[in-house]
Amino acid sequence: MPDHIPAALDHAILPGIALGFAPVIDRQRAIAGTRLTLVPLRADARIDQAELLAALAATWPQGGAVISPQGEALLTALLAQSPAEPSQIEVPAFIAADPAHADAIAALKAAGHSGLLKGLPNTPLPTAVAAVFKQVVLEPGQAAPAGVALIHAGVRGADAVEASFQAGAQNVIGWPMDGVYAATPGTGKTEIAADLQVIVELMARVDEGEDVERLEQTLKRDPSLAFKLLRYMNSAAFGLPVEVSSFRHAIMLLGYARLRRWLALLLTTASKDHSMRPIMYGALRRGLLMEELAAGMEEREMRDEMFICGLFSLLDHMLKQPFERLLQSIPVPERVRQALVDGSGPFLPYLELVRAIESESVFDYRERAEALMLGAGEINACVLRALHKATQLE
Numbered sequence: 001m002p003d004h005i006p007a008a009l010d011h012a013i014l015p016g017i018a019l020g021f022a023p024v025i026d027r028q029r030a031i032a033g034t035r036l037t038l039v040p041l042r043a044d045a046r047i048d049q050a051e052l053l054a055a056l057a058a059t060w061p062q063g064g065a066v067i068s069p070q071g072e073a074l075l076t077a078l079l080a081q082s083p084a085e086p087s088q089i090e091v092p093a094f095i096a097a098d099p100a101h102a103d104a105i106a107a108l109k110a111a112g113h114s115g116l117l118k119g120l121p122n123t124p125l126p127t128a129v130a131a132v133f134k135q136v137v138l139e140p141g142q143a144a145p146a147g148v149a150l151i152h153a154g155v156r157g158a159d160a161v162e163a164s165f166q167a168g169a170q171n172v173i174g175w176p177m178d179g180v181y182a183a184t185p186g187t188g189k190t191e192i193a194a195d196l197q198v199i200v201e202l203m204a205r206v207d208e209g210e211d212v213e214r215l216e217q218t219l220k221r222d223p224s225l226a227f228k229l230l231r232y233m234n235s236a237a238f239g240l241p242v243e244v245s246s247f248r249h250a251i252m253l254l255g256y257a258r259l260r261r262w263l264a265l266l267l268t269t270a271s272k273d274h275s276m277r278p279i280m281y282g283a284l285r286r287g288l289l290m291e292e293l294a295a296g297m298e299e300r301e302m303r304d305e306m307f308i309c310g311l312f313s314l315l316d317h318m319l320k321q322p323f324e325r326l327l328q329s330i331p332v333p334e335r336v337r338q339a340l341v342d343g344s345g346p347f348l349p350y351l352e353l354v355r356a357i358e359s360e361s362v363f364d365y366r367e368r369a370e371a372l373m374l375g376a377g378e379i380n381a382c383v384l385r386a387l388h389k390a391t392q393l394e
Contacts, residue, residue, distance in 0.1 A: 005058075005385055005388065006058035006388070007058075008051075008054035008055050008057070008058040009055060009058050009059070009381060009384050009385050009388060010381075011381060012375065012377030012378050012380070012381055013051060013052075013055055013377055013380045013381045013384065014038075014047065014048065014051060014052060014055075014376070014377060014380050015375060015376050015377030015380075016040060016041055016042055016045035016046065016047075016376065017038050017039065017040055017041060017045055017047065017074070017376065017380065018038075018039045018040075018041055018357075018360075018362055018365045018376055018379075018380075019036060019037065019038060019039075019357070019379075019380045019383045019384070020036075020037040020039060020357050020358065020359070020360035020365075021034055021035065021036050021037065021285070021357070021358070021383065021387065022034070022035050022037070022173050022174055022175060022358065022360075023035075023173070023174075023175070023278050023281050023282070024066060024151075024171050024172075024173050025161065025171060025172045025173070025174075025176070025278050026170070026171050027165050027170070027171075028274065029274050029275050029276075029277050029278060030274075030277055031277060031278065031281050032171055033064055033065060033066055033088075034060075034065055034066065034387065035065075035066035035067075035068055035090070035153075035173050036056075036059075036065055036066070036067055036068065036387075037068045037070060037360050038052075038067070038068065038069045038070060038074055039070045039071075039360060039362055039365075040070065040071050040073070040074060041362065041366070041376055045071075045073070045074070046073065046077070047069075047073075047074050047077045047078070049077055049078070049080070049081045050081075052078070053081065053083055053084065055384050056083050056085075056087070057083065057084060057085060058384070058388060059384045059387050059388045059391075060085070060087075060387075060391070061085070062085060063083065063085025063086040063087050064085075064086070064087065064088075065087050065088070066087070066088045066089075066090060066116065066173075067083070067087055067088070067089050067090065068089075068090035068116075068118075069089075069090075072095060075089075075091065075092075075095060076101070076104075079101065079104040079105065079107075079108070080104065082107075082108060082111055082113055083113070086112040086113055086114075087113050088113065088114050088115065088116050089108060089113055089114075089115055089116070090115075090116040090118050090137060091105060091115050091116070091117060091118060091133075092118045092119055093117055093118060093119035093120055093121040093122075094119070094121070096115075096117055096121060096125055096129055096133070097121040097122070097123060097125060099126075102126055102128070102129050105129050105132055106126075106128040106129055106131075106132065108132050109131060109132045113132075114132065114133075114134065114135075115132040115133045116133065116135050116136070116137050116151065117133040117135070117136045117137065118136075118137045118153075119136075119137070119138065120136065120138070120145070133148075134148070134149060135148065135149040135150070135151050135170070135171075136148050136149070136150060136151065137151045137152075137153045137173070138150065138151070138152060138153070139152070139153065139154060140152045140154065140155055140160060140163065140164055140167075141167070143167070143168065144168070149170045149171075150167075150168055150169045150170055151169060151170060151171045151172070151173060152164040152167075152169040152171075152172050152173070152174070153172075153173040153174065154173070154174055155172045155173065155174030155175075156174055156175055156177075156178045157175075157176065157177070157178035158176045158177070158178075158275075160174070160178075161174065161176045161278075175278070175282060175358060176275075176278045176279060176317075177279060177282065177314055177317040196267060196270060196271070196319075198218060198219070198221050198222045198225055199225060199263055199266050199267045199270060200267065200329060200330055201218055202215060202218050202219060202263055203260065203263045203264070203267070203330060203331055204331055205218060206256050206259055206260050206263065207260070207331040209256060212247075212248050212251055215247070215251070216247050216248060219247055225266060225270060226247060228266060228269075228270065229247070229250070229262060229263075229266055230244055230245075230246075230247070230250065232262055232265060232266070232393065233250050233254075233262065235392055235393055240253060257301065257304065258304065260304070260308075261304045261307050261308055264287075264307075264308045264311050264312065265284070265287065265311060265393075267315075267330075268280060268283040268284065268287070268311050268312065268314070268315060268318065269283075269284060271318060276318055279314050279317050279318050280318070281390075282314055282358070283310075283311050283312075283313070283314040283315070283318070284311070284390050284393065284394070285386055285387065285390050286310035286311065286313055286314065286351075286354050287307045287308065287309075287310040287311030287312075288307070288310070288385075288386035288389050288390055289310060289354050289357070289382060289383060289386035290306040290307055290309055290310030290311075290347070290350055290351065290354060291303055291304075291306055291307040291310070291386075292381075292382035292383075292385050292386050293306070293350050293353070293354075293372075293374070293379075293382050294306040294307075294350070295382070302335075305333045305335055305336055305347070306347055306350060308332065308333065308336055309335070309336045309339050309340070309347045309350075309351060310350075310351065310354060312330075312332065312336065312340060313339075313340060313351055313354075315330075316340075323340045323341045324341050327340065327341060335347050339351055349368065349371055349372055350372065352364075352368050353365070353368035353369060353372060353374075353379070356368045357379070357383060
């Protein structure tokens with residue numbers, strides 16, 4: 001996939017900070033936005049405001065991101081020079097209540113931003129400061145005061161997401177998957193859903209190298225999938241020099257090896273189940289982030305396989321089957337199978353790093369990054385490029 005990456009994202013970014021991200025999920029399970037968390041890796045970590053603002057503008061050019069700086073120094077720097085586009089900035093309650101920050105916080109509203117109050121202050125906030133906050137971010141199980149919209153953060157697992165909404169949360173920040181899907185006896189599905197079966201069959205036919213006519217006949221059984229595949233291939237993220245007008249044209253331009261990765265993308269984004277939207281959000285970003293982390297690898301095939309590995313790493317949650325059973329019917333490269341089924345192989349350390357980024361665990365982040373000999377600045381650039389590409393594909 002040729003890069004169409006803004007200059008702000010083409011080099012290592014913010015080396016003293018670990019970036020994490022998570023979806024903001026609404027009650028209909030649609031994605032209301034992305035929260036980007038900035039975690040200092042050292043107590044004295046400083047932020048390059050110009051670099052951060054340029055990176056945010058490149059990743060979310062229309063604004064709308066939730067920015068969550070961890071630590072007073074990072075937050076103070078962001079308040080001193082806020083993003084150009086309207087954003088939501090998460091502010092801990094103890095900082096919101098500090099008179100030293102009152103003017104900077106009150107200025108957010110005038111600049112078109114809004115605030116998310118993290119936690120509850122011990123005393124009422126000044127009127128000008130309180131006007132910035134219409135929502136409060138709390139841990140699961142905590143309730144918001146009357147008249148304030150509640151967001152639960154740090155939520156993991158489908159049951160926990162549902163519990164937060166039942167408790168009155170307007171939005172949830174977190175991930176509906178938690179660990180590897182393990183079906184209880186007698187509950188796992190035994191076949192792929194009918195609306196995804198055409199894609200699985202196409203992947204098998206591509207894997208076997210069947211001719212274009214047979215592939216076209218299979219795809220014609222589901223015109224909506226053919227349309228979506230062509231839309232992906234004509235997206236800015238794909239970067240083809242000419243417009244793809246037909247499936248046959250796509251194969252001529254791509255070849256079977258690269259077509260396989262786009263069928264994989266289609267499989268993980270084609271579910272009609274609305275409850276799967278946060279899973280599809282995560283799968284796409286995992287695939288793109290794994291590919292970005294593999295960008296320095298000489299072997300093109302390995303980079304494509306890393307993309308598929310990240311993309312398929314949530315397929316067990318999506319299709320409600322353990323990988324050992326699931327990958328018997330869906331063809332995948334051996335190195336992908338090793339990571340997802342055996343928990344081994346060369347791709348597993350990268351997948352574990354991606355999971356650490358999602359969980360915003362600094363300990364796991366450091367451990368995984370050091371094992372791969374990757375610096376935080378390099379990883380951050382990969383994260384922002386992946387998020388940028390994801391918005392182009394959706």
